[in-house]
Amino acid sequence: MTLLSLGYVGLSAPDLSEWADFGRNLLGLELADASTETLAFRMDDRRARLHVAAGDAAPHFGWEVADASALDAMAARLEARRVAVHRADAGLAARRCVREMIWFLDPDGNRVELFHGAEIAAAPFAPGRNIAGFRTGALGLGHAVLTCVDLPAQLRFYTEMLGFGVSDYCFSPFTAYFLHVNPRHHSLALVGTGVTGVHHLMMELQQFDDVGHGYDLAFDRGEDIGVTLGRHSNDYMTSFYVRTPSNVLLEYGWGGRIIDPARWQAEELTVGPSIWGHERSWLSDEGRAVARAMRVRNAAEGLRRPLQYLPGAAVPSVPQASTPQVESSITA
Ligand SMILES: [Fe+2]
DSSP states (O other), rough: OOEEEEEEEEEEESOOOHHHHHHIIIIOOOOEEEOEEEEEEEEESOOOOOEEEOOOOOOOEEESSHHHHHHHHHHHHHHTTOOOEEOOOHHHHHHHHHHHHEEEOOOOOEEEEEEOOOOOOSSOOSSSSSSOOOOOOOGOOEEEEEEEESHHHHHIIIIIIOOOOOEEEEOSSSEEEEEESHHHHEEEEOOEEOOOOEEEEEEBBHHHHHHHHHHHHHHHHOOOOOEEEEEEEOOEEEEEEEOOTTEEEEEEEEEEOOOTTOOOOOEOOOOOOOOEEETTTTOOHHHHHHHHHHHHHHHTTTTTOOOOOOTTSOOOOSSSGGSSSSSSOOOO
């Protein structure tokens, strides 16, 4: 598989000061760079994982490849299939904090960027609030979920053209395909809504309690909780969703599932997208009723999934024996 992970995302917003506060004080991101036109946030050792531009520019999604030859091979593959590929000049690559980048549009018109050579920051990651950090590294920054006009064309493009693997899919209470490029259960999902857009981004915390603190802070700040606390049935993430100043939801979660892409078999998800919780404000009344009925059935049947242990995620200053995160072990 040529794509390695979701490396960075770019959004836009009318008010950057709102994002600076939201990113640091609620999400715990580090504000690495700020001008009147853009913000750059860090989540780890990289110089930037999230860019926010002032105004209403279209979002972009930066997928990492290994090196210059992998980037050239992807460009040639896309051009051979008549995709218009643009090569970023040095200035644009520098703004993305990468060595080289190409970009093109997917069938729904979303801007997709491929890059290699992400810049590493000189200083250690300094979170904007007291969190233990984000789970990134080889898994990438998290996942992105796109709403789609032409779901079949989008699915073909990401799987056949870009090499994503299908993790699973569902047809109720909405139609969605969950796709992977590495052991993170999904780095991208495509939802058929009839509208092109970004449904949400997901960021995964190293520590479960940091998600809970974020939930309290979101209520205290009067934020729009788009999806209440709950647990997903496919990637096992326990999370809530909050609306960002970009009017895009942000899933803030813990305990995501790791899969083995080489042995994974795609399957239909029939128990609904959530084991419990996750009341979705974005669904229609009818969709919410269907989702709730599925969760009531899950409760009746005692649907449970193993917790996902994160090696090395414990806070170093606290003795591990006194603060076990989970007792079960990782499952593929
Ligand atoms: Fe998600």
